[in-house]
Each structure stands twice: as structure tokens, then as C-alpha cells.
Amino acid sequence: MGSDVGKLKSELKEKVLKLFKDFMTRLAKLEELGTSGSKLLTGFKQGLAKSILKELECLLEDVSSAIQTATECLPPAWDNDFSNGLDLQATNDEEDIKSSDLQEPEMTEIAAMMGIIYSMLKKDYAMQEKIVISLNLKSLSVELESYCLMWSLHPFINDEIMHRAWRLIP
Known part of the structure; x- marks a missing residue:
């Protein structure tokens, strides 16, 4: 035994x-x-999301400068063109106006869209940064699940605006 x-x-x-x-x-x-x-x-x-946001900010500043230059340098008739997207000095004959001119997005609309998207992305990045900072091995499972949900939902990104922006590309 x-x-x-x-x-x-x-x-x-x-x-x-x-x-x-x-x-x-x-x-x-x-x-x-x-x-x-x-x-x-x-x-x-530290890297990728911050540098890309900086690049987007620079592009936004560039488009703002371009619009500023356009409004300062172009003849006064062009001020009206920003509101309707047509070159009124080129022709007064409606037959010569191309339908594609009517569909082209205005420069100010594009710049505004860029500003809105940049603002949304900046808020989304700030949220992601807060999530990254608060994560640790002691994070509760429920916390992690809510962080994952917030991360994947992109609550600050408006899908309709993003789709509209993609449609502006010729």
C-alpha cells in the first residue's frame, strides 16, 4: 500500500x-x-497618427492660403464665381456653359469640407490617445470592451460627411 x-x-x-x-x-x-x-x-x-494629423493640418493651411490668394488676386467678378462655380467672365451665353462646370465643387466648399474632416479626425485622434494612455494590464475586461467599441465606432467621424467628401473628388 x-x-x-x-x-x-x-x-x-x-x-x-x-x-x-x-x-x-x-x-x-x-x-x-x-x-x-x-x-x-x-x-x-507618438508616431503615425500624430504625423498624419500634422500633414493634414499643413494641407488645410495650404488650401486656406490658396483661397486667400484667389480672393485677393482674381478680378472682382470671380467673387461671384465662388458662389456659383462658374467663370462668368468667359461667357455670358448659357449655351457655352458646360454642365460639368455646374457640377464642380466650389473651392470654398472643398476647403470647408477639409476643415470639417480635420476637426473630426482631430477629435477622434484625441479619443484614441486617451484610450492608449489609460490602457494597462490592470484594465478591467469591461473597460477594454468599451475602449474597443469606442475605437471601432469612431464617434467623432460623421460617415455622411466622409461620403460627401469622397464624392467631391473628380
Whole structure:
């Protein structure tokens, strides 16, 4: 009977050690994922989204300057053109007005659209940045789920405006 107890004790010890080894292996994986995730989130926070936002801001400033130059340099008749998108000096004959001219987006409409989209993206980025800052291994599962939901929903991005902007591209 003593050998049976010793054998059972040895088998249980092996089983416990194997389970402990599996437990520690999974713990190491969790720590690796946490470290990898932290590096990715830090990289996201510091690099790509911030530089792209800066690039968008520069493009927005460039279009603003272009419109400012157009309003300062073009003849006064062009002031009316911004409101209807037609070159009134080129012709007064309605037959010569191309239908494509009527459908072209106005420069001011494009600039306004850029400003609106930039504002939405900036708010969305700020939300993402707050999520990244608040994430850690101690975050509750419910917290993580709500962060994932907010991240995927893009609550500050208006899909209708984005679709309208894409339609403005000739």
C-alpha cells in the first residue's frame, strides 16, 4: 500500500508541476503580449497618427492660403464665381456653359469640407490617445470592451460627411 501511495503522490506531483509549468508559460505569453501591445500603442501614440494629423493640418493651411490668394488676386467678378462655380467672365451665353462646370465643387466648399474632416479626425485622434494612455494590464475586461467599441465606432467621424467628401473628388 505504501508503494501505491508513493506512486500516486509522485504522479500528483508531476501533474501539479506540469500544470504549474503550463500556467507560467501562459503567464509569460500574457506578459509578452502586454509588452508588445504597449510598444505598439506607444508607437501609435507618438508616431503615425500624430504625423498624419500634422500633414493634414499643413494641407488645410495650404488650401486656406490658396483661397486667400484667389480672393485677393482674381478680378472682382470671380467673387461671384465662388458662389456659383462658374467663370462668368468667359461667357455670358448659357449655351457655352458646360454642365460639368455646374457640377464642380466650389473651392470654398472643398476647403470647408477639409476643415470639417480635420476637426473630426482631430477629435477622434484625441479619443484614441486617451484610450492608449489609460490602457494597462490592470484594465478591467469591461473597460477594454468599451475602449474597443469606442475605437471601432469612431464617434467623432460623421460617415455622411466622409461620403460627401469622397464624392467631391473628380
